[in-house]
Amino acid sequence: MSDQAPHTVCIIGGGMSGLFTGALLAKNGYKVTVLEKNHIIGGGLQSFRRGNAVFNTGMQAFCGYGEGFAMKHFIDYLGVDHDDLHFVPLDPNAQEIVWTDQKHAYQLPKTRKRYEDYLISQFPNEAKGIHHLLDAIYEIGSTFDYFWLHPMQLHPAAAKYGVITARQLLDSCVSDKTLKRMFEYVGMHLGYNLSCLPATELGMILNLYIEGGWRIAGGNLPFAKHLAQFIEDNGGKVCNNSEVSKITTENRKITSIQTKDERTCIADQYVCAIPPKAFLQITSGEVLRPTTYNRILDFNNDSSCCICHVKLKPNQMRYRNNLIFIPTPTEDPSLPHYISMLTPPAINQGEWADTVEILTYTRYNEYKQWENTKTGQRGADYENKKRETAQRTIEYISQYYPELSKAVDEVYVSTPLTIRDYYANPNGAVYAQQGMFAPVKTKASNLFITGQAVQYQGLFGTLTTSIAVTEIIMGKSLIEEIAKA
């Protein structure tokens, strides 16, 4: 492209997907404009500050950052210095699963052999099943070529496990109830029904969790800012406070997009990196293939969460470099199926934690009565409900971690409505919805879709889909180049 005017690309949405796609295109000579509705970019990468305390709004763990993983090579490919990003690997025992009624915690180690040996030591009667299940999980994981930066190939395992559900896979391997719930929590904390979820999706997520996660010391937002800086250093623009309100199409081609404050953006290509239902509000369904359009209409995932962002008193609660999951009794509808808790790392993290983030699985319906109100004006009942949620959750967790209740200084609670308004995701779903497995190319010749709902969730889905969109726009494969970086 060096001897021609650069191709222009306008990206709607400045979350991970928009920024990943923008950075890949900018690296390859495209002139990129990213339009983000919020006053701060990042979507699920956003963090906020209360005094000295930093809290993350979304991403808690980056599964797939280390050596050999797509994310590490992606950052090398951009030439961003890893030292500037402050990624911290979780401890060797990366996950702690706590059964409060049994007063017992399982410390799940990272990597296949250690994970398998540990589980077998705890559930010796299930040794054969555990081994089979892990074989399946790793076989499934190996089929995700883009994530391992392999050229696409046919995988018999993808077909084998694509036709059974996550529930069928688990039931065919293990029978102990506690053990089964330990594998289930991944699907359940995403709010998925394991009887509908393909085994491939659960297998991939479990594979990533077993391989361990990373976190960013000092909050996730600087990562988003580095990506935005990279786009701008390469001739692009990242504009916050730029909500797109309309996409104009003529003869199956996007001609322009308009922002809410009546600015117009014209580009050669357009990439939509926002939740699919928000996408339908700004365009006509005609640009989508009927199957994709109908799947978006059908999805009504309302699995969300409340997050208690807890500021701690100094030197009261020890920092833990792991992810803690606390299953809760399902017969008590006032408690979610899982609570997850973590102490995020600070830069130069010492022995004591500054903050705790507690996520409680919550249905949107619980907060529906306030859906027509605005932040800060939702009323006393809403504020009381938030307070009660925080109190009940902290009390519950303190049964196992008694130091928590004494350590609490202040608590800021976000609800499914916060998530709805923040991400423009109707129903406030945390993980958008189960992947649509939709093609990234739409019926409009110059419009592409990316984002966590298009194929897979989280870091894994946003990165691989963004690579796929970039490859189609460029008309060439990038996988090998990224893998070599």
Ligand SMILES: Cc1cc2nc3c(=O)[nH]c(=O)nc-3n(C[C@H](O)[C@H](O)[C@H](O)COP(=O)(O)OP(=O)(O)OC[C@H]3O[C@@H](n4cnc5c(N)ncnc54)[C@H](O)[C@@H]3O)c2cc1C
């Ligand atoms: C509480 C929570 C915890 C999570 N934990 C993890 C985790 O540990 N690991 C993991 O891998 N994933 C996790 N996720 C999921 C992860 O955050 C998402 O998969 C990821 O952020 C999705 O990125 P995205 O770019 O597709 O969408 P988003 O991050 O939602 O970004 C979309 C962006 O588009 C903007 N936008 C929307 N409409 C418009 C418009 N009309 N015009 C302009 N801009 C618009 C939004 O403001 C937003 O910034 C978590 C999510 C939540 C909410």
